[in-house]
Amino acid sequence: MAVNALSEKLSALLVKQAKPKETVYKLSDGKGLNLEVRPNGSKYWRLSYRHNNKQKTLALGVFPDVTLASARNKRLETKLLLDQGIDPAIRRKQQKSVIGLDTFAPISDEWVKTRTKWSKGHADKVRRTITADVLPYLGNMPIKEIKTSDVLYVVRKIEARDALDVAARVKQRISSIFRYAIQTGYAEYNPVEALKDVLKTSKVKHRQSIQLDQLPAFLNALDSYSGYTNTRHALKFITLTFVRPGELRSAEWKDFDLDKAIWRIPAEKMKMDEEHIVPLSTQAIDLLKLVKELSGNYDLVFPGSYDHRKPMSENTLTYAIRKRLKFDATAHGFRTTASTILNESGFRVDVIERQLAHGERNKVRAAYNRSQYLAERTEMMQWYSDYLDGLKAGANVVPIHSANK
Numbered sequence: 001m002a003v004n005a006l007s008e009k010l011s012a013l014l015v016k017q018a019k020p021k022e023t024v025y026k027l028s029d030g031k032g033l034n035l036e037v038r039p040n041g042s043k044y045w046r047l048s049y050r051h052n053n054k055q056k057t058l059a060l061g062v063f064p065d066v067t068l069a070s071a072r073n074k075r076l077e078t079k080l081l082l083d084q085g086i087d088p089a090i091r092r093k094q095q096k097s098v099i100g101l102d103t104f105a106p107i108s109d110e111w112v113k114t115r116t117k118w119s120k121g122h123a124d125k126v127r128r129t130i131t132a133d134v135l136p137y138l139g140n141m142p143i144k145e146i147k148t149s150d151v152l153y154v155v156r157k158i159e160a161r162d163a164l165d166v167a168a169r170v171k172q173r174i175s176s177i178f179r180y181a182i183q184t185g186y187a188e189y190n191p192v193e194a195l196k197d198v199l200k201t202s203k204v205k206h207r208q209s210i211q212l213d214q215l216p217a218f219l220n221a222l223d224s225y226s227g228y229t230n231t232r233h234a235l236k237f238i239t240l241t242f243v244r245p246g247e248l249r250s251a252e253w254k255d256f257d258l259d260k261a262i263w264r265i266p267a268e269k270m271k272m273d274e275e276h277i278v279p280l281s282t283q284a285i286d287l288l289k290l291v292k293e294l295s296g297n298y299d300l301v302f303p304g305s306y307d308h309r310k311p312m313s314e315n316t317l318t319y320a321i322r323k324r325l326k327f328d329a330t331a332h333g334f335r336t337t338a339s340t341i342l343n344e345s346g347f348r349v350d351v352i353e354r355q356l357a358h359g360e361r362n363k364v365r366a367a368y369n370r371s372q373y374l375a376e377r378t379e380m381m382q383w384y385s386d387y388l389d390g391l392k393a394g395a396n397v398v399p400i401h402s403a404n405k
Contacts, residue, residue, distance in 0.1 A: 010035065015068050018043065033075045035063065041116040044183070045071040047078055051087045058089055059184040062114050089185065102186055104146060104177070105139035111180040119268050121246070126173065133158055133170050143181050148191040155195070171195065209333030212341065219392040221325050231320050233291045234302045234312065238331055240284045240385050242338035242356070244271065245318075245331040249311040251301040253292075258285055261378075276357045279378035281385035338384065345383075351376045 010029040018027060020041045027035040032048040045060035060066060060074045078088040108130050112123055137154050138146055151174055158167040175192035182190065210218050219239070225232040238248050243265070250269045257264070263278040270276050280288070288301075295301055298308045305312070317331035335356060342352045354373045 010068055012068050015043070015063060029068070029072070031075060031079075033060075033071060035071075042114045044114075045074075047071075047075055049078060049082060049088070051082060056087075056089060062110070065113060102142050102144065103140055104143050105135050107143055107181050107184075107186055108134070108139075108177050110184075111177045114180065119270055121250070121269065122271055129166070129170060130173065133166065134174060138174075143178070143187050146191055148194040151191055152195060208329045209336035209340075210327060210329045212337075214327065215337070215388070216391045216394065218325065218327055218329075219388060221327075223392075225320070225325065227320055227324050228305050230291065230294050230302055230305070231312070231316055233287060233294070235317055235320060235331075236287055237284065237291070237302075238317065239334050239388065240281060240287070241278050241381075242335045243278060244335070244357075245314070246271075247276075248317075248331075249302060249314070252299050253296065253301055254299070256280075256288065256301075258288060261285055270357060274357075277374065277377075278355075279374065279381045281382045283385040283389065284381075341387070342380065342384065345387075347380050348376065351380060355380065 010027060014027070015035055018035065018037050020037055020039050022039060024036060024038050026046070027037065029035070034046045034048070036044040036046050038044070043063035045063065045066055047058045047060055049056055049058065058078060060071050063071075066074075081088045109127070112118075112127055112130075115123060115126075118126070134154055137157070138150060141150070151171070154174070155167050155171050158170055171192060175190060178187055178190040178192060181187035222232065222235055222239075225235070234248060238245065241248070241263070247265055247269060251263070251265075255264055255266065256262075258280075261280040261282075261284075263280055265276040265278065267275045291301060295303055295308070300308070300311055302312050304310045318329075321327050321329050321331065339352060339356060343349065351373050355377050
């Protein structure tokens with residue numbers, strides 16, 4: 001039996017272009033089929049039906065893995081089952097159990113695919129963590145059979161190697177996977193919720209940052225750094241730009257316009273999967289000209305010391321800070337240092353947050369911010385570089401932005 005085309009309300013283009021709003025909303029295709037659009041941009045197919053005088057909802061999958069045409073075919077298959085007196089939800093559970101699709105591993109992979117705002121690099125990193133720390137213990141278990149004690153065992157194994165930050169992230173991700181499993185009909189409860197008060201020792205270690213009174217000593221020590229030259233340049237560059245270490249490591253010369261003093265980081269390299277603009281101060285430009293003498297013939301600005309086709313190691317910068325320069329801080333901590341100084345200096349919070357590439361939940365506001373704040377961010381970045389120069393020179397500077405006194 002074919003679905004009556006006149007009753008269908010959606011089109012492939014409408015489904016693709018459906019934008020997220022601040023709350024969940026639905027687009028109806030008729031005959032119980034709906035596209036549920038969530039604030040994070042995920043799009044879920046839902047089918048409402050009645051069986052034995054009970055109203056039920058069946059999850060049909062996630063767009064774009066399940067297209068509009070596929071969702072309509074699933075709607076037709078459901079109707080054929082209902083005509084035979086079969087509950088499609090029960091039939092699906094039986095089928096998934098037989099072929100193993102109700103186990104944690106495939107559901108966790110399905111969950112990652114719904115994180116549409118993640119960059120490919122971040123999604124791959126999450127997959128690697130789940131594969132290494134979770135799947136060996138939970139991967140082949142039917143998700144409905146996983147208990148709180150099973151999740152606790154996984155987290156305790158990670159804690160045993162003193163990786164408390166990883167343990168906290170893994171616990172949060174397992175919880176998110178279970179929320180997705182509940183929403184899609186794979187599970188009925190979230191066993192991680194019972195761990196809220198159990199894991200008191202599993203706290204994320206805050207990334208240590210250079211304190212204001214340490215900055216002069218650090219900046220001068222950095223000038224005398226005796227290790228790999230491009231590591232010194234990378235550390236100086238991250239103090240000036242306070243980008244995430246991963247963004248610096250993946251920087252390519254093609255992303256820079258030195259004449260316009262702009263670094264455009266492509267969306268696929270950003271945590272929030274949105275292009276980010278970094279205005280470059282004159283100090284940053286001068287530093288890049290030095291770097292260009294070392295790596296200008298390669299794609300990467302800061303390549304590894306052994307293989308110039310690959311970025312420098314993830315731990316290189318923090319190792320240099322702690323082991324060579326003897327400061328208890330991380331490369332990521334420069335973001336905290338900059339944020340503290342700039343907030344205390346009178347710059348507008350929205351401008352600082354935009355430069356830190358923190359996600360804006362309100363999409364309309366985010367678009368406005370990107371278009372309106374660039375001039376202020378350019379001024380702020382130059383001010384910050386000048387401020388650091390003053391600290392290094394031993395000037396008696398205080399974090400006050402003169403334009404906002």
